[in-house]
Amino acid sequence: MFENLSYLALQHYWWAIVALLGSLLVFLMFVQGGQTLIYVLGKSETERKVLVNALGRKWDLTFTTLVTFGGAAFASFPLFYATSFGGAYWVWMLILFAFIVQAVSYEYRSKANNFLGQRTYDVFLFVNGLLATVLLGTAVATFFTGSEFYVDPFNRSHWETPFGGLELAFNFGRGQTYLNLSLGLAVFFLARTLAILYFMNNVDDDTILGRARKKLPANAIPFVVFFLIFVIGILLSKGFAYDPVTRKVFMEPYKYLHNLIQMPVVGIIFLLGVVAVLFGIYRAWFHFDKCSRKAIWISGIGTILTVFGLFLMAGYNHTAFYPSVYDLQSSLTIENASSSKYTLIAMSYVSLLVPFVVAYIWYAWKSMNKTRITTKEMEEDDHAY
Amino acid sequence: MNGVDIALVDWSRAQFALTAMYHWIFVPLTLGLSFIIAIMETIYVKTGDEEWKKITKFWMTLFGINFAIGVATGIILEFEFGTNWSNYSWFVGDIFGAPLAIEGIMAFFLESTFIAIMFFGWNKVSKKFHLASSWLVAIGSNLSALWILVANGWMQNPVGMVFNPETARNEMLDFWALLFSPTAINKFLHVISSGYVLAAVFVVGVSSWFLLKKRKIQFAQRSILVAAVFGLISSIYLILTGDESARQIYKVQPMKFASMEGLYEGEQNAPLVAIGIMKKAPTPENPKADEFAFKIEIPNFLSYMAALDPNAFVPGINDMINGNEQWGIMSYYDKIEKGKVAIGALRDFKEAKDKGNKTKADAALKDFKENYAYFGYGYYDDPHDLIPNVPITFYSFHIMVILGMHFMILFIVVLVFLYKDRLKNMRWLQYVALWTIPLVYLAQQAGWVVAELGRQPWVVQDLMPTLSAVSNIDKSSVIITFWLFALTFTVLLIAEIKIMLTQIVKESKNEGGQ
Numbered sequence: 001m002f003e004n005l006s007y008l009a010l011q012h013y014w015w016a017i018v019a020l021l022g023s024l025l026v027f028l029m030f031v032q033g034g035q036t037l038i039y040v041l042g043k044s045e046t047e048r049k050v051l052v053n054a055l056g057r058k059w060d061l062t063f064t065t066l067v068t069f070g071g072a073a074f075a076s077f078p079l080f081y082a083t084s085f086g087g088a089y090w091v092w093m094l095i096l097f098a099f100i101v102q103a104v105s106y107e108y109r110s111k112a113n114n115f116l117g118q119r120t121y122d123v124f125l126f127v128n129g130l131l132a133t134v135l136l137g138t139a140v141a142t143f144f145t146g147s148e149f150y151v152d153p154f155n156r157s158h159w160e161t162p163f164g165g166l167e168l169a170f171n172f173g174r175g176q177t178y179l180n181l182s183l184g185l186a187v188f189f190l191a192r193t194l195a196i197l198y199f200m201n202n203v204d205d206d207t208i209l210g211r212a213r214k215k216l217p218a219n220a221i222p223f224v225v226f227f228l229i230f231v232i233g234i235l236l237s238k239g240f241a242y243d244p245v246t247r248k249v250f251m252e253p254y255k256y257l258h259n260l261i262q263m264p265v266v267g268i269i270f271l272l273g274v275v276a277v278l279f280g281i282y283r284a285w286f287h288f289d290k291c292s293r294k295a296i297w298i299s300g301i302g303t304i305l306t307v308f309g310l311f312l313m314a315g316y317n318h319t320a321f322y323p324s325v326y327d328l329q330s331s332l333t334i335e336n337a338s339s340s341k342y343t344l345i346a347m348s349y350v351s352l353l354v355p356f357v358v359a360y361i362w363y364a365w366k367s368m369n370k371t372r373i374t375t376k377e378m379e380e381d382d383h384a385y
Numbered sequence: 386m387n388g389v390d391i392a393l394v395d396w397s398r399a400q401f402a403l404t405a406m407y408h409w410i411f412v413p414l415t416l417g418l419s420f421i422i423a424i425m426e427t428i429y430v431k432t433g434d435e436e437w438k439k440i441t442k443f444w445m446t447l448f449g450i451n452f453a454i455g456v457a458t459g460i461i462l463e464f465e466f467g468t469n470w471s472n473y474s475w476f477v478g479d480i481f482g483a484p485l486a487i488e489g490i491m492a493f494f495l496e497s498t499f500i501a502i503m504f505f506g507w508n509k510v511s512k513k514f515h516l517a518s519s520w521l522v523a524i525g526s527n528l529s530a531l532w533i534l535v536a537n538g539w540m541q542n543p544v545g546m547v548f549n550p551e552t553a554r555n556e557m558l559d560f561w562a563l564l565f566s567p568t569a570i571n572k573f574l575h576v577i578s579s580g581y582v583l584a585a586v587f588v589v590g591v592s593s594w595f596l597l598k599k600r601k602i603q604f605a606q607r608s609i610l611v612a613a614v615f616g617l618i619s620s621i622y623l624i625l626t627g628d629e630s631a632r633q634i635y636k637v638q639p640m641k642f643a644s645m646e647g648l649y650e651g652e653q654n655a656p657l658v659a660i661g662i663m664k665k666a667p668t669p670e671n672p673k674a675d676e677f678a679f680k681i682e683i684p685n686f687l688s689y690m691a692a693l694d695p696n697a698f699v700p701g702i703n704d705m706i707n708g709n710e711q712w713g714i715m716s717y718y719d720k721i722e723k724g725k726v727a728i729g730a731l732r733d734f735k736e737a738k739d740k741g742n743k744t745k746a747d748a749a750l751k752d753f754k755e756n757y758a759y760f761g762y763g764y765y766d767d768p769h770d771l772i773p774n775v776p777i778t779f780y781s782f783h784i785m786v787i788l789g790m791h792f793m794i795l796f797i798v799v800l801v802f803l804y805k806d807r808l809k810n811m812r813w814l815q816y817v818a819l820w821t822i823p824l825v826y827l828a829q830q831a832g833w834v835v836a837e838l839g840r841q842p843w844v845v846q847d848l849m850p851t852l853s854a855v856s857n858i859d860k861s862s863v864i865i866t867f868w869l870f871a872l873t874f875t876v877l878l879i880a881e882i883k884i885m886l887t888q889i890v891k892e893s894k895n896e897g898g899q
Contacts, residue, residue: 057505060497063456068489070463075486078478078554085467085474086856092468093866096461097873103457104877107449113887115880153735154553155475158857339479340549340556350487357494364498364518367510383446383504 002348010344011334012316014076017351019311021069022140023304026187028062029136030198030296031055033191033219035102035129038122041199041211049110049378049385052125054202055195056106056385057368061361063099075347079337080322083157087149088139088165095135102128106385130188137187138169138180143314144234144256145176146325151332160326176325179237182230189223190277194303197284197296204372213288220281235260240323240331249320249331259317266316270309276302393860394852397469400867402837404461406830407874411455411881413829416530416577417584417619418448419523424611426519430512440608443892444588447885449504454881458874469863473844473854479556480546480563481536488532495525530580531573538569540845541836542637548757550734550750555848568633572836575626578619579829582792585616586818586825589799591889593818596809600893609803617796624789628690635691635699638846641839643702644775645782646687647676651701651709657686660783663776676775702775706768717768724763727756761848773841781834788828795821 002010034055042048074081085092101124108114109121147168148160161167169184171177196212196219203209239255242248252258260267280299283291315321320331338344378384422444429437463485467474474481502510502518510518539545545562546555557563589612595605634642642648647663648655661680685695698712708716730753737746765771799818802808808815840846844854 057501060456060500061494063460064489064493064497067460067463067493068486070467071482071486071489074463074467074474074478075482078474078482081467081478081482082471082474085464086469086471086858089468089856089858089862092464096464097869099460100457100873100877103460104453104880107453108880108884111450111884111888112891113883115883116876153739156472156857157475162859164858164862339482342560343479343483343557346557346560347483347486350483350490353490357490361494361498364502367514368501368506370509381505382442383449 002345005345005348007341007344008335010341010348011338013348013351014072014338014344015315015321015334016312017354018069018072018076019308019315020304020354021065021072022311023307025062025065025069025136026190026307027194027300027303028058028065029133029187029191030194030300031059031062032129032132033188033193034195034198035125036188037192037195037215038125040215041196041208043211046375046378047205047208048122050203050205050208050373050375051199052106052109052122052385053378053381054199054373059102059106063103066099076339076344077332077334077337078339079151079155079157080332083149083151083159083332083337084139084147084322087157087159088142088147088168089159090164090166091135091139091168092165094131095139098128098131098135102132110385129191133188133191134181134184135169137184139165140187140310141180141183141230142168143311143321143323144239145179146240146323146331148326149324149330150327151324151330157330179230179233182226182233186223186226186230189219189226190303192219193223193281194296194299197280197292197299200284200288200292201294201296202369202372204374209292213285213292216281216285220285224278240320240328242318242320242331242333244318247333247336249323249328249333251328255319256313259313259319263312263317266309266312269305270313273302273305273307273309277306278302389852389855390860391852393858393863394855396860396863396867397855398851400469400863400870401462401465403867403870403874404458404465405833405837407878408455408458408462409829409833410826410878411451411458412530413580413583414451414587415448415455415526416580417582417615418444418451418587419519419526420581421584421588421612421615422448423516423519423523424615425608426516428611430516436603437607440604443604444608445503446888446892447591450881450885450888452500454877457877461870469856469858470844470854471856473849475554476849476854477540477543477555477845479554480539480543483557483560484532484536484539484563488529492525492529492532496522496529497525499525527577530577534573534576535564535566535569537836538566538572539563540843541572541840542566542568542633543845543848548760550731550753551738553731553735555845568637571626571629571633575623575630576832578623578626579832581619582616582623582789583825583829585612585619585796586792586821588612589616589796590819590822593815594889595893597812597815597819598893601895602809606803606809609799609808613796613799613803617793617800620789620793620796624793627786627789631690632692638840639700640702640705640771641773641778641835642691643700643705644773644778644839645835646699647775647779648687648699648701649676649703651699651704651712653688653696653698654685655687655691655697655699656682656684657690658783659683660787661779663779702772706772717762717771720759720762721765721768723756723759724761724765726763727753727760728763730756758847761843761845761850761853764850764853765842771842773839778835778839781831781838785828785831785835788824788831792821792825792828 038048038051042051105121105124109118150158150160168180196216199212200209235257238251238253241250241252241255260270277299280295280302284295315334320333322332324330422441425437425441425444429441499518499521502515503522506515506518544566545557545559547558549556589609592605592608595601646658658680662678663676664678687699688697689695691697691699700709700712700714704714706717708714708719730749733749734746734753737749795818799808802811802814842850844851
């Protein structure tokens with residue numbers, strides 16, 4: 001079945017899979033957003049326990065999606081994996097540290113004799129929520145703004161700054177840094193917004209939900225502002241295009257705007273996504289009693305569509321998805337960074353499992369969410385975090 | 386190799402080894418305990434006996450504490466392939482990436498989805514759905530081991546691929562050859578059964594502590610029964626797969642095989658050194674020096690282990706360095722020459738291609754293909770740099786084997802005395818079982834040291850040396866992250882042990898059981 005597809009079609013297919021995993025990851029980062037709200041929304045120990053446990057039943061799913069995103073990127077676009085991870089060393093290391101400390105914190109925070117004390121584990125959760133969202137958002141922004149690296153004739157990549165990628169977030173002398181950080185902060189506030197909507201769906205406690213509702217605009221508005229800065233910034237700037245025949249990379253004015261217009265399906269996905277995110281927030285904010293439980297699904301699906309559209313905008317329509325501003329011709333495209341045709345075909349068969357995986361996750365999630373989390377349940381559950 | 390910072394290579398190796406060794410403290414317990422828990426819960430569902438539910442929940446608590454830190458150390462390993470071994474990621478990413486992605490899609494989601502039900506679903510889903518979830522967690526965690534070990538097996542014995550000189554990387558030719566490579570299959574079976582043995586020793590050891598304290602006797606004896614039966618079956622399987630591993634290594638990694646036995650001069654009817662103390666290794670100046678201060682040998686057994694033939698010739702380290710015409714072994718000196726031809730031919734091919742000189746490119750490509758099997762050797766000048774650390778490999782191998790036997794005997798003895806209802810009064814045996822817990826962790830680490838140190842200097846056998854796989858980053862960055870990891874993992878390990886010990890003591894004092 002996949003054997004009949006051209007190499008180029010397979011490269012497009014795999015970029016879509018990576019985009020889908022990336023967009024699922026951004027949605028599931030409501031867990032990270034929620035971790036930064038534990039002390040904002042929970043004023044007593046029991047309230048915080050409710051919030052932590054609401055998130056604690058999903059954290060592993062977010063974690064697994066990140067791991068699978070990394071694995072899929074490695075398998076389908078190994079030159080990207082080698083260049084970005086080996087080059088932006090410190091950015092990835094900070095993200096990884098944030099995830100190491102997260103993984104143990106849920107399980108260990110309320111256990112007796114846990115060595116570091118519950119507060120420390122809660123700080124770990126906050127650090128993970130802050131760093132993972134801001135840095136992952138910043139890293140994704142570089143798909144549009146570029147990094148400084150060089151790929152030699154033997155396809156070995158060399159990062160051309162001594163800062164291991166930290167310059168992408170902290171080199172304030174470069175205009176693109178502000179765009180990178182805008183997306184980082186947009187993801188951070190989006191994650192918090194989604195977390196509030198998730199709590200509305202998952203927690204049965206009027207006091208917590210009252211606070212959550214109050215905090216919704218304080219997170220949704222900054223999200224919209226930073227997101228608009230980023231989107232307008234990239235749509236109006238030059239983009240990294242390549243000639244499909246000569247494969248030469250060149251700067252094209254309004255490239256990403258052109259991509260939206262020239263790929264109307266992508267444009268529609270992106271716009272639909274943005275509208276859905278905003279609509280979910282609007283319903284939860286203004287029609288709380290009627291719609292607050294459903295809002296996470298509307299905004300969640302909207303998030304997936306928006307990020308999916310962004311990824312396709314970065315990689316399709318002869319666009320270099322991981323551009324180099326140090327050496328334009330070293331920029332990575334879905335054509336020059338991908339695995340061989342054979343590997344993409346083999347992996348495509350594996351990708352057929354994805355709907356099955358989504359189905360059982362959905363089923364398990366539904367079975368567990370039949371009843372919402374309450375303070376009473378926290379007192380009775382002997383495995384509560 | 387010119388231009389490579391050896392300190393960077395060493396620190397990168399140290400960081401990977403640190404992460405892998407920490408990770409492997411937790412993973413084998415996850416692999417085995419998940420099945421032991423599933424078996425215990427099955428007994429609960431079948432019998433309806435609440436005591437079995439309590440037993441299941443107790444081991445599940447310890448499983449959760451261990452699982453969290455296993456996940457934390459695991460994510461680093463995957464991403465370190467990119468962060469610290471980026472040249473490797475490109476050179477073999479076309480092959481190596483696929484198992485990692487499949488691991489995520491097939492195994493990790495299964496594990497992470499159903500683990501939430503396993504821990505929190507007792508009152509939310511039916512008994513049978515909960516039981517199915519526990520089994521799916523066990524299957525998921527073991528499936529994840531399959532894919533990463535397929536990837537590791539490929540590094541030890543690269544099959545099913547071809548080198549593409551245009552892209553300067555290896556590309557997959559046959560997915561099934563990769564998946565069903567005898568090295569990969571055997572590695573998977575050996576490693577997971579070692580995890581089962583570790584978990585069984587853990588359960589038997591902790592339960593023996595209950596017996597020593599004379600607390601919850603029935604609870605402890607039931608746990609021991611399940612774990613020791615599971616452990617005995619697994620340990621027999623462990624020994625069988627270990628035996629098969631030896632033959633695989635003899636075939637595809639003869640240098641590792643010779644190092645495991647400290648064998649410098651090859652021979653027919655080679656004896657196995659059952660126990661030995663090494664002294665200073667032979668040097669090029671004094672290659673005939675006796676490498677052992679003391680040894681007990683089993684005649685012919687090494688030849689038999691290698692090829693199921695007591696007369697088989699087992700090459701020693703010197704046979705591989707200097708070559709051995711009688712047995713058709715090419716010297717490392719010749720392999721280095723051929724490797725240098727392959728590296729030069731690849732460069733010539735690229736240059737000729739860029740200049741559009743097809744004749745020259747074709748000639749270079751022909752030279753390259755003829756010598757590619759020795760590509761990695763071309764990075765070296767001195768064959769002695771291609772010998773792994775023999776004493777560490779030797780001792781690790783022997784520690785692993787001797788302890789493997791000990792575990793099997795322990796399970797048999799424990800089961801016999803449990804059957805005779807005498808175990809609860811045998812304090813010496815309870816102490817032995819308890820103190821076997823650190824030994825089983827030692828055996829696990831020793832096994833991986835044999836596998837990974839014994840294959841040095843290769844990251845991909847014969848094709849890619851470790852020093853050419855490393856990312857071109859600043860050494861000081863790696864030094865900083867090494868110490869950060871060391872500190873973080875150590876702190877988390879202390880936390881894990883403290884929490885676990887507290888939970889064990891708490892359970893032993895819990896009034897609910899018998």
